Amino acid sequence: MKTTITTKDIDIAGRSRHWHEAIGRAYFPLDLTFRSPEAFDGELSMWQLGEVSLSRLTSDALLYRRLPKHFQQPGPEEFLVTLPAKSEVRFSQGGKEVRAAPGSFFIERSHEPYEFSHAEHADLWVMKLSSAMLGTRLRAPGRFCSLEFDATNGANGLFVDMIHLIPQRYDAMTEETRSTVGRQLVDLLALALQSDERVLTSGASSVRAAHLGRIEAFVRRHIANPDLGPDEVAAGCGISVRYLHELLRDTNQTLGQWIRDQRLAAAYEDLRNSADGRSIGEIAYARGFTDQAQFSRAFRNRYGITPTEARIGQRGEG
Structure with a gap:
């Protein structure tokens, strides 16, 4: 079912801690640096699609850091696919940096340190999936990380359109249908990644x-x-x-x-x-x-x- 977490009804002094905990539960542990922790505002909505999760978060300026201490405990690797809908996002991992504007998307992997930030109020769609799921469809899925992909054309556009459509249809789906849609969303992502010319020639x-x-x-x-x-x-x-x-x-x-x-x-x-x-x-x-x-x-x-x-x-x- 849909879950929504917001800072709206949280005391101002506790908002940054509340958002920190919400992000850790939705994705994985991260260190957060707030531009104005005393006046921070954010909202996070999540939809579960079997083994895939989809979320939309709007928030004031933030810096997220994934550090080595966060993945010292063994566990399966996961990927986040981020689609900015408002404001530019800066992302760096593995010595590569992406500055992604609305109309693009990029992929983060959980088992390498990274920095993710936006200097303005942002509106982000995020898909979370396991390395195992993407690995059944693509060889060495980690090679697709830290690349910026066009979210408007061909299979890429179809992938993004489906993400935007899911919340509108979610309540009418059975759990089995949601799981099936989650797997189909991963299929579309794999198709989009495979068709990118840089990947083909790298x-x-x-x-x-x-x-x-x-x-x-x-x-x-x-x-x-x-x-x-x-x-x-x-x-x-x-x-x-x-x-x-x-x-x-x-x-x-x-x-x-x-x-x-x-x-x-x-x-x-x-x-x-x-x-x-x-x-x-x-x-x-x-x-x-x-x-x-x-x-x-x-x-x-x-x-x-x-x-x-x-x-x-x-x-x-x-």
């Missing part, structure tokens, strides 16, 4: 990047095949096995490692989907694992919890 020629895109798509379509390997992928993409391995050197992973990570991320998303009634074994087999015990060990090594704990955690949050 670190490789456009031809090599196009081949990598086809490899990603082929693996996703055939991830249920337990025998999926270099011969099948190369043949399906119309390239030689030797060239396949050469292309994958750009990713710093072998094909086997990448397929395994995609299987685990897809299974994690399935387990966290409240509408998925399959057993853990059925999910493991559907994602290409032939041995449930092996799947459970690999899952725990990757996420620090068992598949059962992932499912119980989802139901407990629901």
